[in-house]
Amino acid sequence: MEEAQRNRRDRDLTVLLPVFGALLFLPPIVRLFTGPVTLFGIPLIVLYIFSVWALLILLCLRLARRLHLADPGERR
Amino acid sequence: MSANILIATALAYVALLFLVAFVADRRAQRGRAQWLRSPIVYTLSISVYCTAWTFYGAVGTAARSGLEFVAIYSGPTLVFIGWWWLLRKLVRISRQQRITSIADLVSSRYGKSPILAIAVTTIAVLGTTPYIALQLQSLTTSFTSLALEGASDLPPGRTAFWVAAGLVLFTILFGTRNIDANERHHGVVTAIALEAVVKLVALVAVGIFVVWWIGEGPANVFARATPDLLSTPDGFGPRWITLTFLSASAVICLPRMFQVTVVENVEERHLFTAAWAFPLYLFLICLFVLPIAIVGRSVLPEGSNPDLFVLSLPLNAGQQGIALLAFIGGFSAATSMVIVAAIALSTMVSNHIVLPIWLARREADASSAGDVRRVLLISRRISIAVVLLLGYIYFRLAGGGGTLASIGVISFAGVAQILPAVLAGIFWRSATKPGAICGVLAGLAIWVYTLFLPSFHGGLLLSDAALAHGPFGIEALRPRALFGLTGLDPLVHAMFWSMLFNVALLVLVSIATGQNPLERLQAALFVDAFRLDESGAPMMRRSAASEDLFALAQRILGRDAARALFDAMARDQGRAGRLPEPTDAVIARLERAMAGAVGAAPAHAMVSRIATGETVSMEALMRIADETAQIVEYSNRLELKSRELEETAAQLRAANLRLQQLGEQKDAFLTQVSHELRTPMTSIRSFSEILRGESDLEEERRARFIAIIHEESQRLTRLLDEILDLSFLESRQVDWQLERLDLEEIVDRALAASEGMIARSGIALQRAPRQSGLWVRAQSDRLAQVLINLISNAVKYAQGEGARLTITTGSESGEHFVEIADNGPGIPPEDRSQIFEKFARARGMTDSRGAGLGLPISREIMRNLGGDVILVPSAQGAVFRVRLPALAAAGAEVPAAG
Numbered sequence: 026m027e028e029a030q031r032n033r034r035d036r037d038l039t040v041l042l043p044v045f046g047a048l049l050f051l052p053p054i055v056r057l058f059t060g061p062v063t064l065f066g067i068p069l070i071v072l073y074i075f076s077v078w079a080l081l082i083l084l085c086l087r088l089a090r091r092l093h094l095a096d097p098g099e100r101r
Numbered sequence: 102m103s104a105n106i107l108i109a110t111a112l113a114y115v116a117l118l119f120l121v122a123f124v125a126d127r128r129a130q131r132g133r134a135q136w137l138r139s140p141i142v143y144t145l146s147i148s149v150y151c152t153a154w155t156f157y158g159a160v161g162t163a164a165r166s167g168l169e170f171v172a173i174y175s176g177p178t179l180v181f182i183g184w185w186w187l188l189r190k191l192v193r194i195s196r197q198q199r200i201t202s203i204a205d206l207v208s209s210r211y212g213k214s215p216i217l218a219i220a221v222t223t224i225a226v227l228g229t230t231p232y233i234a235l236q237l238q239s240l241t242t243s244f245t246s247l248a249l250e251g252a253s254d255l256p257p258g259r260t261a262f263w264v265a266a267g268l269v270l271f272t273i274l275f276g277t278r279n280i281d282a283n284e285r286h287h288g289v290v291t292a293i294a295l296e297a298v299v300k301l302v303a304l305v306a307v308g309i310f311v312v313w314w315i316g317e318g319p320a321n322v323f324a325r326a327t328p329d330l331l332s333t334p335d336g337f338g339p340r341w342i343t344l345t346f347l348s349a350s351a352v353i354c355l356p357r358m359f360q361v362t363v364v365e366n367v368e369e370r371h372l373f374t375a376a377w378a379f380p381l382y383l384f385l386i387c388l389f390v391l392p393i394a395i396v397g398r399s400v401l402p403e404g405s406n407p408d409l410f411v412l413s414l415p416l417n418a419g420q421q422g423i424a425l426l427a428f429i430g431g432f433s434a435a436t437s438m439v440i441v442a443a444i445a446l447s448t449m450v451s452n453h454i455v456l457p458i459w460l461a462r463r464e465a466d467a468s469s470a471g472d473v474r475r476v477l478l479i480s481r482r483i484s485i486a487v488v489l490l491l492g493y494i495y496f497r498l499a500g501g502g503g504t505l506a507s508i509g510v511i512s513f514a515g516v517a518q519i520l521p522a523v524l525a526g527i528f529w530r531s532a533t534k535p536g537a538i539c540g541v542l543a544g545l546a547i548w549v550y551t552l553f554l555p556s557f558h559g560g561l562l563l564s565d566a567a568l569a570h571g572p573f574g575i576e577a578l579r580p581r582a583l584f585g586l587t588g589l590d591p592l593v594h595a596m597f598w599s600m601l602f603n604v605a606l607l608v609l610v611s612i613a614t615g616q617n618p619l620e621r622l623q624a625a626l627f628v629d630a631f632r633l634d635e636s637g638a639p640m641m642r643r644s645a646a647s648e649d650l651f652a653l654a655q656r657i658l659g660r661d662a663a664r665a666l667f668d669a670m671a672r673d674q675g676r677a678g679r680l681p682e683p684t685d686a687v688i689a690r691l692e693r694a695m696a697g698a699v700g701a702a703p704a705h706a707m708v709s710r711i712a713t714g715e716t717v718s719m720e721a722l723m724r725i726a727d728e729t730a731q732i733v734e735y736s737n738r739l740e741l742k743s744r745e746l747e748e749t750a751a752q753l754r755a756a757n758l759r760l761q762q763l764g765e766q767k768d769a770f771l772t773q774v775s776h777e778l779r780t781p782m783t784s785i786r787s788f789s790e791i792l793r794g795e796s797d798l799e800e801e802r803r804a805r806f807i808a809i810i811h812e813e814s815q816r817l818t819r820l821l822d823e824i825l826d827l828s829f830l831e832s833r834q835v836d837w838q839l840e841r842l843d844l845e846e847i848v849d850r851a852l853a854a855s856e857g858m859i860a861r862s863g864i865a866l867q868r869a870p871r872q873s874g875l876w877v878r879a880q881s882d883r884l885a886q887v888l889i890n891l892i893s894n895a896v897k898y899a900q901g902e903g904a905r906l907t908i909t910t911g912s913e914s915g916e917h918f919v920e921i922a923d924n925g926p927g928i929p930p931e932d933r934s935q936i937f938e939k940f941a942r943a944r945g946m947t948d949s950r951g952a953g954l955g956l957p958i959s960r961e962i963m964r965n966l967g968g969d970v971i972l973v974p975s976a977q978g979a980v981f982r983v984r985l986p987a988l989a990a991a992g993a994e995v996p997a998a999g
Contacts, residue, residue: 036185039183039184039185040183040185040186042182042183043179043180043182043183044183046175046178046179046182046183047179047345050175050179050345051337051341051342051345052337052338052341052342055337055341056337059336059337063323065319065320066319066320066321066323066324067319067320067323068323068326070168071168071323071391074168074171074175075384075387075388078175078178078380078384079384081178081182081380082178082182082377082380082381082384083377084182085181085182085376085377085380086377089373089374089376089377090373092373093370093373
């Protein structure tokens with residue numbers, strides 16, 4: 026029962042992930058980071074874009090692994 | 102570096118690719134391709150998205166407009182991390198329907214429409230041609246810039262031509278060796294995966310070299326950046342959004358992307374890996390693009406081509422080896438794209454354009470029309486050559502002009518016109534064929550007019566003057582400011598208008614038009630792909646002969662494959678060794694298997710050619726109608742339920758009303774009873790008070806008072822007896838000893854008992870002739886009681902001169918009866934229904950003796966005996982009929998009452 030619930034939550038998150046990603050990648054949010062600020066010598070916007078990207082990949086990896094394990098039909 | 106070394110390296114690399122593809126194909130044929138089917142190979146093959154445009158062009162874009170290049174990769178990233186709702190469905194549908202290309206997908210969804218297939222194929226060819234030209238151009242420029250010595254005597258056109266010719270050879274060898282039932286190319290996919298690794302390694306190697314060798318660490322690299330690079334005024338504006346959208350749609354709709362992502366997908370669960378691994382690949386590819394661009398701008402001399410920074414930076418630093426690696430990386434990127442694109446396009450062109458034309462010319466008889474397989478192979482090989490030739494021509498026409506990025510974006514915008522039809526097709530059941538055709542054609546027309554033709558800078562159809570001032574000087578039709586819309590980036594402008602018309606026409610025309618049965622069936626199969634099991638197949642009934650179907654299958658699938666398929670189908674039917682029955686399932690399976698080779702529309706056309714016509718079977722119609730039927734049935738059930746509820750409610754209301762009436766009757770009865778009891782009680786009490794209070798009462802009066810008290814108490818007792826009797830009778834729990842009686846005898850008894858009463862009143866008694874054999878089963882005392890009661894009533898009500906009492910016996914429809922009639926005033930119609938109710942003394946006369954319980958008691962007695970007392974309608978007086986079921990004439994034993 027609990028597992029089914031977690032599975033459904035994972036699927037909902039997977040569906041929401043691209044929406045979340047689009048929100049972070051598109052204006053107006055992305056414009057908040059275009060200021061002339063640098064962090065460790067690297068411009069903020071570059072750090073922002075690549076961090077968001079990496080974050081999305083990590084989240085997707087985590088969710089896909091969990092869904093894959095929970096998918097009885099595909100596990101052979 | 103000499104041109105010869107370059108050519109030798111490239112040839113050696115190509116030889117390696119040949120070897121890999123060859124080995125992979127061989128292993129796949131022997132069924133030992135497990136590792137080839139791993140999700141990693143699948144993911145790597147998807148990275149055919151990163152072409153020479155990425156390898157060289159991304160750096161060029163970064164050098165010109167900063168982070169804008171990221172939009173080309175963030176779109177696909179979003180699509181892949183959102184694989185659950187789009188890619189998964191596309192893969193599932195394509196597996197169920199044996200889809201061979203994006204054109205096949207669209208045509209299959211909209212009723213296997215040939216027009217749509219041709220339209221989408223046209224868009225794909227138009228959109229891919231510039232892209233192939235782009236690869237040729239990057240190959241040529243990278244070659245010439247690297248081979249400094251030999252560059253002068255090798256004109257760019259010649260290099261491009263030989264590269265194109267080599268690619269045609271490779272693609273034909275590995276892309277059209279066989280027409281696989283699944284349209285999967287293990288050899289090519291493996292080679293592409295290898296190339297994906299090579300280009301990633303090459304770009305990362307150049308990146309590491311640039312950042313830590315030339316640039317001395319990331320911080321120092323970004324310190325070199327000119328401030329204008331990352332703060333472009335229009336950064337992250339409409340163009341950023343448009344590019345993200347375009348790249349997202351391209352990763353779905355580009356023919357080569359559809360080919361590797363959907364068609365070549367071996368197992369759906371590979372998406373679990375590709376969902377994150379492909380974005381990761383893009384991430385790694387992009388990681389070093391910006392540093393290379395920044396360093397290139399600061400290190401290389403003014404005027405160097407930013408599109409070649411990847412090559413020229415290592416060259417400039419004297420690192421020939423890294424430069425060669427970079428060249429091979431770019432070579433990989435370009436060749437992999439061209440190979441996959443050529444395969445995908447040739448499939449579409451031969452399936453949707455060549456084959457239908459060939460079939461139409463061979464109208465006569467499909468089963469004896471030669472070897473379709475051969476025709477397909479030849480047409481595919483020619484298509485590959487034609488596609489590359491078109492790319493070469495575009496390269497010569499738009500030649501060298503235009504940066505790599507702008508050419509790629511034009512392609513993206515072209516194939517994006519397919520996206521609305523695809524999305525509507527798999528998510529919106531009511532999208533219709535006319536809607537899809539109108540949307541796609543409108544989008545295509547606007548894209549050609551506002552983006553494709555202007556990309557030739559006046560070289561094709563639209564002259565320079567027309568570009569600047571509109572065709573024929575009509576300002577409103579200027580290709581880059583359509584309807585006077587100015588101030589937008591040309592790409593944003595073109596995308597805005599084309600998508601607006603595309604989507605609007607798709608939606609509006611879909612709403613205005615309907616679907617034919619086949620289209621509705623396909624729409625249901627596509628939209629509800631996840632709800633259907635694997636066998637969810639279109640079920641067209643055709644009276645096809647098995648032999649004809651087998652002959653057709655042999656020519657499409659090849660003899661061995663067809664034999665295997667038919668054997669399997671026959672085994673499934675339990676007819677091993679013979680041809681299978683041409684059932685719906687067999688035809689659907691065959692059609693899908695053939696669709697894997699030639700596409701859904703041609704397969705459908707050919708199978709239905711053999712069969713009789715395009716008739717959709719009853720089953721198919723039923724399936725379509727099923728949904729409607731379910732809704733109708735459901736609503737019917739609801740209606741039934743609500744009707745039942747209404748009935749129950751009505752019954753409840755009636756019962757409630759009856760209860761209320763009973764309650765009222767009970768109250769009235771109690772009132773009556775207490776009233777009836779009160780009268781005798783009052784007189785008893787008052788007379789006894791007199792007797793007690795006045796001791797000097799004379800004897801005569803005293804005796805009279807005592808007589809009254811006695812009489813009243815008798816009446817009281819009688820009343821209580823009657824009430825008890827009635828309630829006893831009403832309970833229907835009587836236990837009478839029934840006997841066989843002659844009705845006439847009971848009448849005699851009743852008359853004898855009433856003799857005194859009749860004599861006193863002076864009423865004339867009239868008795869009809871006696872009948873014989875009126876046998877009934879009853880309790881004699883009780884039956885006599887009823888008759889006496891009725892006689893006394895008649896005597897009571899028919900008074901005065903000429904009063905007459907008539908008693909008749911007889912039998913009627915299995916019953917014997919006694920009728921007691923008087924010629925009194927009769928019973929008024931309004932009282933007739935009430936005379937059998939308790940205390941309902943009719944005719945406004947008071948019964949001085951009884952309490953109005955005589956008739957109810959009589960009726961209850963008769964009902965307990967299995968008969969009844971009724972009031973017979975009559976012209977004069979009151980006529981009561983007492984009836985009982987007739988018994989057999991004589992001798993029959995009387996059973997006990999039960």
